Amino acid sequence: MTASTREILAASNVSLALGGNAALRGVSTRFETGKVSVLLGPNGAGKSSLLACLSGLRCPESGFVTLNGENVLTLARRDRARRIGLLPQAPEIHWDIDVMTLVSLGRLPHRGRGGETNEDREAIAQAMLATDVAKLSTRTARQLSGGERARVLLARVLAGKPQWLLADEPLANLDPAHQLDVLEQLCRIARQGVGVVLVLHDLSFAARIADFVVLLHEGQVLSSGSRHQVLHPEPIREAFGIDAHFGMVGDANPYVVPLRRYRK
Numbered sequence: 623m624t625a626s627t628r629e630i631l632a633a634s635n636v637s638l639a640l641g642g643n644a645a646l647r648g649v650s651t652r653f654e655t656g657k658v659s660v661l662l663g664p665n666g667a668g669k670s671s672l673l674a675c676l677s678g679l680r681c682p683e684s685g686f687v688t689l690n691g692e693n694v695l696t697l698a699r700r701d702r703a704r705r706i707g708l709l710p711q712a713p714e715i716h717w718d719i720d721v722m723t724l725v726s727l728g729r730l731p732h733r734g735r736g737g738e739t740n741e742d743r744e745a746i747a748q749a750m751l752a753t754d755v756a757k758l759s760t761r762t763a764r765q766l767s768g769g770e771r772a773r774v775l776l777a778r779v780l781a782g783k784p785q786w787l788l789a790d791e792p793l794a795n796l797d798p799a800h801q802l803d804v805l806e807q808l809c810r811i812a813r814q815g816v817g818v819v820l821v822l823h824d825l826s827f828a829a830r831i832a833d834f835v836v837l838l839h840e841g842q843v844l845s846s847g848s849r850h851q852v853l854h855p856e857p858i859r860e861a862f863g864i865d866a867h868f869g870m871v872g873d874a875n876p877y878v879v880p881l882r883r884y885r886k
């Protein structure tokens with residue numbers, strides 16, 4: 623991808639109410655391809671709601687989301703599905719399906735009438751390798767452990783090779799080795815030009831990989847910018863109500879340890 627093909631996914635003054643709750647209140651922010659962006663915030667802050675609006679899954683009450691200036695809701699569904707891959711939070715698998723078939727569903731937006739192509743097969747194999755699920759390919763997806771299922775569902779999204787990957791807590795349920803593997807894959811595809819937008823709860827992983835951070839609180843953007851600007855005692859205290867210790871292991875591994883609840 624060259625600078626001229628850079629894409630921007632932008633939320634402009636987005637508000638969303640869910641069941642009478644104000645999930646988002648006038649959120650404006652923008653994301654770029656080629657970067658890892660991380661949404662942070664306490665439970666109920668609006669992170670999943672923002673991903674749902676960015677992906678076109680939910681329609682804001684007011685405001686809008688644009689992809690390169692075009693409203694995501696006006697994109698043809700198939701075009702949107704090709705360009706934006708969404709991994710929702712803790713998705714369920716509702717039917718008996720083997721892992722290989724489930725991952726191959728990620729290619730559906732690309733399928734023509736001729737059935738599976740070599741390109742499809744290659745994308746599926748790459749995605750299964752990247753998430754370390756090849757050895758599970760004949761297993762029934764519903765019988766997998768939580769972490770195995772999470773990796774298979776990420777493989778399905780990766781198989782679609784979207785220009786944008788929006789993932790809601792992609793590290794939840796993963797063991798530390800697979801957390802590191804998945805983070806490395808996500809950073810790698812960002813370097814290749816994909817726009818990666820992640821919801822994370824782990825502040826240390828966010829500090830390690832984020833090019834851009836949006837900190838949400840009560841449906842609003844409390845702070846956004848580089849990890850150095852946002853992963854800072856003041857905004858973290860205000861958003862989460864905690865004091866935290868910020869440190870470094872070597873030159874490249876920042877960490878954040880929540881210490882105690884902040885009491886005024």
Ligand SMILES: Nc1ncnc2c1ncn2[C@@H]1O[C@H](COP(=O)(O)OP(=O)(O)OP(=O)(O)O)[C@@H](O)[C@H]1O
Pocket residue numbers: 640641642643644645663664665666667668669670671672711
């Ligand atoms: N289906 C729904 N019906 C009613 N209210 C909802 C629904 N989904 C979310 N909400 C509310 O909208 C607000 C934002 O929820 P959202 O799931 O976006 O938060 P979040 O930041 O992703 O939280 P978490 O970290 O717990 O996943 C919360 O107050 C939540 O209770």
